[in-house]
Amino acid sequence: MENLKKNIKDMLESGEIAGFLGLIEEEGHPIPFLFTKDSLDKLDALTVPDIRYPMTDILLKIVRKYPEDTIGVMVRGCDDRALIELAKNQKILSDLIRPIGVACTKEMAEYCRCSQPYPREIHYGEKVEGVKDRSDLEKVESMDLSDRLDYWMGQFSKCIKCYGCRNICSMCFCDQCTLEDDTLILTGQAPPEIPIFHLIRAFHMAGRCIDCGLCEEACPAHIPLRSLYRKVREDMADYLGYVTGMDETERDPLEFLGSDGYEVPTKIDET
Amino acid sequence: MAETEKGFEPKIIAFCCNWCSYAGADLAGSMRLKYPANVLPIRVMCSGRISPHFILKAFQRGADGVLVTGCHYGDCHYIKGNYITKRRVTIMKDLLKFVGIDPRRLRADWIAASEGDKFAKVATEFTEEIRALGPSPLRG
Amino acid sequence: MEYQTVRTTCTYCGTGCGVLLEVLDGEVIGTLPQKDHPINEGKLCIKGWNAHEFIYADGRLTKPLIRKGDKLEEASWDEALQYVAKRFLELKEKYGPDSLGCFSSAKCTNEENYLLQKIFRAVIGTNNVDHCARL
Numbered sequence: 001m002e003n004l005k006k007n008i009k010d011m012l013e014s015g016e017i018a019g020f021l022g023l024i025e026e027e028g029h030p031i032p033f034l035f036t037k038d039s040l041d042k043l044d045a046l047t048v049p050d051i052r053y054p055m056t057d058i059l060l061k062i063v064r065k066y067p068e069d070t071i072g073v074m075v076r077g078c079d080d081r082a083l084i085e086l087a088k089n090q091k092i093l094s095d096l097i098r099p100i101g102v103a104c105t106k107e108m109a110e111y112c113r114c115s116q117p118y119p120r121e122i123h124y125g126e127k128v129e130g131v132k133d134r135s136d137l138e139k140v141e142s143m144d145l146s147d148r149l150d151y152w153m154g155q156f157s158k159c160i161k162c163y164g165c166r167n168i169c170s171m172c173f174c175d176q177c178t179l180e181d182d183t184l185i186l187t188g189q190a191p192p193e194i195p196i197f198h199l200i201r202a203f204h205m206a207g208r209c210i211d212c213g214l215c216e217e218a219c220p221a222h223i224p225l226r227s228l229y230r231k232v233r234e235d236m237a238d239y240l241g242y243v244t245g246m247d248e249t250e251r252d253p254l255e256f257l258g259s260d261g262y263e264v265p266t267k268i269d270e271t
Numbered sequence: 272m273a274e275t276e277k278g279f280e281p282k283i284i285a286f287c288c289n290w291c292s293y294a295g296a297d298l299a300g301s302m303r304l305k306y307p308a309n310v311l312p313i314r315v316m317c318s319g320r321i322s323p324h325f326i327l328k329a330f331q332r333g334a335d336g337v338l339v340t341g342c343h344y345g346d347c348h349y350i351k352g353n354y355i356t357k358r359r360v361t362i363m364k365d366l367l368k369f370v371g372i373d374p375r376r377l378r379a380d381w382i383a384a385s386e387g388d389k390f391a392k393v394a395t396e397f398t399e400e401i402r403a404l405g406p407s408p409l410r411g
Numbered sequence: 412m413e414y415q416t417v418r419t420t421c422t423y424c425g426t427g428c429g430v431l432l433e434v435l436d437g438e439v440i441g442t443l444p445q446k447d448h449p450i451n452e453g454k455l456c457i458k459g460w461n462a463h464e465f466i467y468a469d470g471r472l473t474k475p476l477i478r479k480g481d482k483l484e485e486a487s488w489d490e491a492l493q494y495v496a497k498r499f500l501e502l503k504e505k506y507g508p509d510s511l512g513c514f515s516s517a518k519c520t521n522e523e524n525y526l527l528q529k530i531f532r533a534v535i536g537t538n539n540v541d542h543c544a545r546l
Contacts, residue, residue, distance in 0.1 A: 019412050026418065029447055031431055034414035051446040051453070058433065061440060062414055069412065140369060149371025149408050162457040164444070184324050190457070195370060195409070196331035203323045206362050218444060220454040228369070235365045240358060254358055257351050 004124050005043045008100065011072055012037050017098050020072035021059055023047050032058055048074070048102050048124060054214055056082040056170045063092055072098040078112075078212035080119035081245025082170035085210055088248055091173050103127045112213050116245075136227040137234070156194035158221035165201065165215035165225055171208045178204065198228065206232040207252035210245040281401040283310045284329040285338040285394070288318045290348040291384050292340035298387030299394075306394035309401075310338065317341070318379075319352025323359050326377060330367075333410045336376045336401040338393070343381040353381065373404055412436070418445060423458040424517045426450060432463055439463045503535060512539030 011017045012035060020035040024042055030049035035042060059073050075083060080099060087094045101119035106128045109117035115130040140148055166172045166179060178184055178200055185200065186193045202225075209229040216226040236242045240253040251258065287293040293314045299306060315321055318341025329337045339360055341353040357379060364374035378400075380393050416431040429448025433441040442462045446453040465471055475491035476483040486494070502510050515527045528540045 019414070021414070029418060029445070031416045031418060031445075032414075032433075032443075033416065034412065036412055038413075049447075053443065053446060058414070061433070061435060062412070065435060066412055143371075145368070145371045145373055146408065147371070148369070152370045160456060162455060162460060164455055164460060167460050168443075178324055184328055193331060196327050199327050199366065199370065200324050202366060203327070203363060206366075217446075218454055220451075220456060228366075231369045232362060232366055235362050239361050239365075254355065254362070257354055 001046075001048070001124070004048075004100070005046055007123065008035060008046070008072065009040055009043055011098065012040065016070065017072040018066065018069040019062070020074075020098075020100070021055060021062065022074040022100075023049060023053065025049070034062065050105075050108060052076065052078070052212075052214065052217075054168050054170050055079045056086060057168070059097070060086065060091060060173060063096075068096075070096045070098060072100055074102055075099040075119050076102050076104055077114060077117045077119050078210060078214075079170070081116070081210035082212065084245050084248050085171060085208065086173070088251070089173070094248065100124070114213075115211065134230070134234075136224060137231055140227060140231075152195060152198075155223045156198050157191070158223055159191055159194065159197065160221055161190040161192045161197070162220060164218040164220065168214045168218040170212060170214070171205070171210060198223070198225070201225075202228040202232055205229040207236050207242060207254045208244060209233050279402060279406055281309050281335040281398060281406070282333065283307075283336040283338060283394075283398060283401060284334045285310050285312045285340060286315055286318065286321045286325065287312045287382075288320075288341045288348075288352075289314055289316045291342035291346060292318070292382040292390065294384035295340075295382040295386045295390040298384065299390045300387075302387045304387055304391040306391040307398040309398045310394045317347065317349050317352040318356040319347075319349065321356060321359075323363050326363060330372065330376070330407065330409055333407065335404070335407045335410070336378070336397060338397055339377070339379045340382050340390075340393070341379075343383055346383060372408065375400060375404060376407065416443065421455070421459045421462050422518050423456075423462060425521065428455055428459050430455065430459055430462055439466050499535065508536035509539060511535055511537055512541070515540070515542040517543055 008020050012020060018036065022033060022035060023030045024033040024045040025047040026045065030047050030051060032053050032055065033042065055073055055075060056079050059071065062071060080101060083092065083097060083099060086092045099119060099121065100123045101121045103122045103125035104114065104117035109128055109131050113131050113133045115132060117130055118127045140151065143151060166177065179197065180187055185196060209232065211230055211233055213226050216224065219225060233244065242250065242253050287296055293312065296312050318339060321339055326337050339356060341356055342348065344353060347353045360377065360379040364377055367377060368374040378397055382390050382393065414435050416433050418429065418431055421428040421430045428451035429445030431443040431445050432439050433443060442460055444451055444453045444455040444459065475486050475488055477486045477491060477494055499511060513527055513531045515524045524542065531537055531540050
């Protein structure tokens with residue numbers, strides 16, 4: 001931890017970065033904070049807690065205002081995948097971001113059912129292997145079609161339309177949101193139209209979702225949203241060989257055809 | 272309107288691209304080919320223009336089936352729009368299946384401007400398939 | 412470049428969810444749920460998620476206004492409270508305590524709401540007490 005603090009201090013003092021987005025502990029509560037040259041004394045309170053805030057989401061807000069500055073940011077495995085996707089979508093320039101990687105503990109990885117609880121480069125913590133757990137998907141897949149629909153409609157009907165899943169999402173950076181588009185969806189009323197409200201978001205997450213699970217954590221109605229997004233993430237891998245958050249040079253096959261042939265998935269007519 | 276005396280009449284939304292499939296549907300008309308009136312074509316400029324959200328909206332509003340049609344591979348007026356459509360439909364079908372909507376209710380097919388008979392055939396086949404599946408569970 | 416988050420309590424209702432107001436260069440730009448708050452446990456409703464929006468709203472009242480003729484004029488708090496007290500007394504004298512009533516707000520604390528009903532029941536003498544959650 002002391003090394004980490006010194007590292008950040010050096011980067012700030014040398015001017016390599018204009019700010020470092022991390023977390024500080026304030027009266028026992030970890031909260032996001034941007035360290036700058038003027039607030040080096042706050043580095044004493046730097047913390048790596050067991051809770052997660054949408055760091056890249058906050059980063060994006062800062063980058064939008066200071067597009068030319070280099071900024072450091074504390075990233076876990078999920079945040080790092082988000083950085084890759086943000087760079088792909090031209091929301092950030094990787095050259096102007098200095099990720100400081102934190103590896104999650106075994107407990108956190110298990111709590112998050114995280115398949116990759118470590119970033120590309122680890123500056124703090126010990127790397128532990130990811131958790132391969134698709135029991136949430138298997139639970140749904142074990143039902144027949146009509147039970148599945150009953151299950152999901154039951155879940156969706158709990159929605160209070162807080163937009164928390166969208167607001168906390170690292171990948172929700174669009175200027176205009178389909179979920180507020182009154183040509184596609186009934187707006188200005190709660191509860192939302194189901195299942196379209198959740199399915200629109202689910203489909204939009206195909207080729208985008210980095211499986212961080214913040215949406216499900218933020219859902220006041222405990223809707224298992226992450227299973228939906230994991231499903232489309234899995235489909236993207238199975239049908240199109242595309243996994244988000246891996247390589248900055250890859251392109252979302254739902255948006256770009258690519259140059260080496262346009263292989264069409266073969267499983268299309270399977271039901 | 273769904274239930275007639277004879278039984279269930281499916282309502283099917285067909286998205287047709289301007290350059291091939293819609294012209295194909297037109298040709299079916301000119302050739303006096305019969306296809307079920309259950310199919311309601313909506314013309315879009317390219318099958319690539321069919322946002323997955325349109326498909327979801329059709330189901331939300333009570334469509335029993337959604338037919339997505341475009342040009343054959345290599346024929347797309349915009350070169351590659353239909354490839355993207357195919358990918359989207361693939362993922363969409365699996366998502367629908369996952370939430371309990373029969374993926375057979377969504378079908379993608381490629382129909383050229385000269386294939387009036389194919390349009391009629393696909394429309395008839397699809398209508399019969401949906402009729403066998405029964406009304407959409409999302410119908411209000 | 413200055414970004415910090417400020418721990419506070421959502422003002423929208425009596426639940427008391429913990430929120431973090433995001434402050435970028437002195438301007439409040441967003442709200443985040445406080446992840447380790449015992450009440451909301453990192454969740455918020457739509458009002459909470461937008462709790463920062465009224466801060467810079469054009470229509471927000473920041474000073475008391477007194478209607479003079481057909482115009483609303485800015486007044487000091489002292490002036491406004493004196494005026495309210497005077498009119499309450501006059502109206503109570505003239506038409507009786509049931510000519511008065513109060514609306515409190517879910518945005519106030521429990522204690523504030525208690526005090527408001529207390530002053531209307533005990534001091535003014537009416538049961539015309541209500542609050543915004545029934546509007």
